[in-house]
Amino acid sequence: MEISELYADIIMDHQRNPRNYGTLEEKDVEVHTTNSSCGDEIFLEIKFDGDKISQIAFHGHGCAISKSSASIMTELVKGISKQKALELSKKFVEMVKIGKTQERELKDAVVFQGVSQYPLRTKCATLSWHALEEALKRTAV
Amino acid sequence: MEISELYADIIMDHQRNPRNYGTLEEKDVEVHTTNSSCGDEIFLEIKFDGDKISQIAFHGHGCAISKSSASIMTELVKGISKQKALELSKKFVEMVKIGKTQERELKDAVVFQGVSQYPLRTKCATLSWHALEEALKRTAV
């Protein structure tokens, strides 16, 4: 693998200009998750519209991998149902574990396949997804 | 080295028939010393006549090496002065450490030269001599 594969343009773009970065005025749930192996942290806020994720935002501090992964994650799940978001999350976590995926739904998030070669960095890529799962669990009926 | 050198006839003889074994009716000092690495112990009793060791006896439990060494030691020091006994002790300890000696005064005790090849057993050979030193120290003026 080359540097440019892991630090692909798309990742560099999201880390420079993270989407949905910041806080929400109105939110239904807020989750704070840390990566205890390195101390990175993310605050994730979600507003639901019925079963749908209508608004989502994150802030915190982390590396390019965790920041861009969070950014891409928020883009992926905005507007979809809790159930669907959970499915995506499982697929993403599986992908960075085994290093490949067939799932087209993961869209831009497939750039994180390469991170599987850096076991200590997979947690960076999955941090925001774990925060998402936690948020959905908390708001489950 | 052969077994018969370390377990020489003279050692086997002393271990079977230890000299000066038992207790004294009248004594000036009694010392109890243990070999903490194996738990063997010796009780050494001495009666002095002025500066001279007039009577000496030991008992306790220990291996053939420590028992025969104690037996030979008591024979060597009986009747000699404290000063002389201490000198012998130093020579003996030195001998088992380096594995040889020029000292004819050690007489039968020279059979313990070979024990130097068994570092963990040297303490068996020196146990009674250390008891002797302790006894002499305690009765020093």
Add this chain to the structure above:
Amino acid sequence: MNCLPKSDIRESFPILSTVFDDGKKLIYLDNAASTQKPRCVIERLKRFYESENANVSRGAHRLGNIATSEYETARDQIANFIGANPEEMIFTSGTTESINAIVYGWGEENVKKNDEIVVLVSEHHSNFIPWQQLAKRKEAFFKVVSVRRDGTLDLNEFKKAITNRTKVVAIAQVTNTFGVIHPIDEIVEIAHSKGAITVVDGAQSVPHILTNVKEMNADFLAFSGHKMLGPMGIGGLYISKKRIGEMRPFFFGGGMIDRVYNDRTKFANPPQKYEAGTPNVAGAIGLAEAVKFLKKVGMAEILDHERQLLEYSYHKLDGINGLALYGTRDLEKRVGVLSFNIEGVHPHDVATILDFQGVAIRSGHHCAQPFMRYLGIHYTARASFYFYNSVEDVDALTDAIKDVKERFS
């Protein structure tokens, strides 16, 4: 690296072909003290230091990744070997550290004044003194339960000793003195029925008997790598899910934290919580290799082989005048440990004279002074077998024993 035990298993152990300067061949019968290492374990250490060495977990470089993943794989394999989940097993430097860790991490918090701590009189000092001293600090009762003179436990007597005040029962599954196998399942059950927690000293059982902590149902199990073909300086401690919540870390330092503030610390989750500082990565990896080797040999085969050697020893030695053979005659309740004494001969002399022939045994109190005192003996000579010992080794042993007897008669 092919770790398959050769048809001749001995060839996998370089040291077993030792011939000393005086022409005597090494006959190694001191396996209860420490076992020898197969070539694959030695080579694994070498390979680690030559091409994988790095500190674990906190690095973001290739060697760090290799070291970390090998270390965690080792944990998986060793945990699996004793039937535990990886997160239930922590690495320690050996049985002694493991048991002391229980005392500091669990005992200090949970044992109170007037509680009872129960051990057997036959425990190894490493499973005796830590509890004795804890009892002293806590003003708890330290109850030393007797065993039969043949080393076996009378379960009814044991049952009587366990009361509602019993907080801890700490027992070796196999004794290092006579190799007696205690009925650990029943012991654990009796202890649990009174609400006591159970600490199993597995130093002499894990290397010789297939171990499954879930079936055994113990709260803690301690073992040493060096007694099961592994390197020195590594061992393990199983902590059941039930107990892990009650246990505070016993060592504090790097790698076991989530957040550190000036006034407080938030700890990481187990197993990291209980592994402070740089771990013995090479040791863990070497032990995993050892475990693979043991699995290939087969734990049932190992025990079986040891029993055969034990039976053969009895066959050759039984009935010799003035020779005391210790431990129950029901050899099904034994692993391959043969403790003995020759009347009128100090066991140190026995060991030294055997050593002249190249036969390496141990003599002494075997870190079990309370037991020796209880039996009214000071020491024993002890030969202890492992699967790489042969009938010829036993012949050399028994011939040498007979020789000593003659020499001293």
Add this chain to the structure above:
Amino acid sequence: MNCLPKSDIRESFPILSTVFDDGKKLIYLDNAASTQKPRCVIERLKRFYESENANVSRGAHRLGNIATSEYETARDQIANFIGANPEEMIFTSGTTESINAIVYGWGEENVKKNDEIVVLVSEHHSNFIPWQQLAKRKEAFFKVVSVRRDGTLDLNEFKKAITNRTKVVAIAQVTNTFGVIHPIDEIVEIAHSKGAITVVDGAQSVPHILTNVKEMNADFLAFSGHKMLGPMGIGGLYISKKRIGEMRPFFFGGGMIDRVYNDRTKFANPPQKYEAGTPNVAGAIGLAEAVKFLKKVGMAEILDHERQLLEYSYHKLDGINGLALYGTRDLEKRVGVLSFNIEGVHPHDVATILDFQGVAIRSGHHCAQPFMRYLGIHYTARASFYFYNSVEDVDALTDAIKDVKERFS
């Protein structure tokens, strides 16, 4: 076994010629985390396991004698390396265990309510949390003394922090974060003048600076073998004669006793008193071999070489926009540790990108969260040198740093 450092020292370290699958060469700059091992150390371990392996001290056979005498010779050599007498040095598994041993063996008995325990804000967690937790248990004051932002200590400030109530001063002679060398002699003197005892964390000093505990006059000194060419799982703890009398054993078990009774135990003399259980004999012997190697290279030469690499790094990196280099600019007060941050780039990304080039550095809080928080940074990237690093290694490092800067700009 010829352990003489070759004219090209790197050749003595097999791992340093690693070329990865992708053709990148290993450039190992993570020495503060763990150092690599010279061939002679690796071979020494192999030789031990192939021809000398046995448990120590209690055996009466040839292998036992060899193992015991090699173990004690190792103690002599390592003690001598730090200027201690053999009976003042015990083997542990590393710095973390050594410091925790002081806490359990000395701290539990001697630190009382309202006593003060003083550390610096820049301590490694292993010399921070054990004291923090002890203070909590004892209701003592845990005093965290600030350092300057460049990592150095203001001795006047330090002096003010030490009072008649100060019982313990625990300080790393060299910090692992920035490689700052503290004036340990003065620190010890100030602490002693108020009656406090001194614990020196030597994890980063013993491998890099000639150490003499007698001149330093500290009460305790802890260090790790793996950070000074030695195997993992072995380290040391120096205990001064003055303190040894006040210290109770912290681990109980085999090998540290004189007599064990059911109700009490009489302990052996130091150092055995503090070494319970089977020691890491191979580890100790391997570390002794490492120490021999270090002596041949020369401790003065080692420090000198590291300084040159550090100066060269500064020469190449100084003045680059957006690059923060941490630690005092007085490089005479530093060992070869280079902590840095690139503005806008997370150090984990720095480390990963450097790793692509084969350059192994570390990133994170370096087990010094209180210090990072004090500085208002989360992490740094850290390159740390040892005597086998070359100017070319530094070139690779500095080129890679510049590359990262561009990539992220």
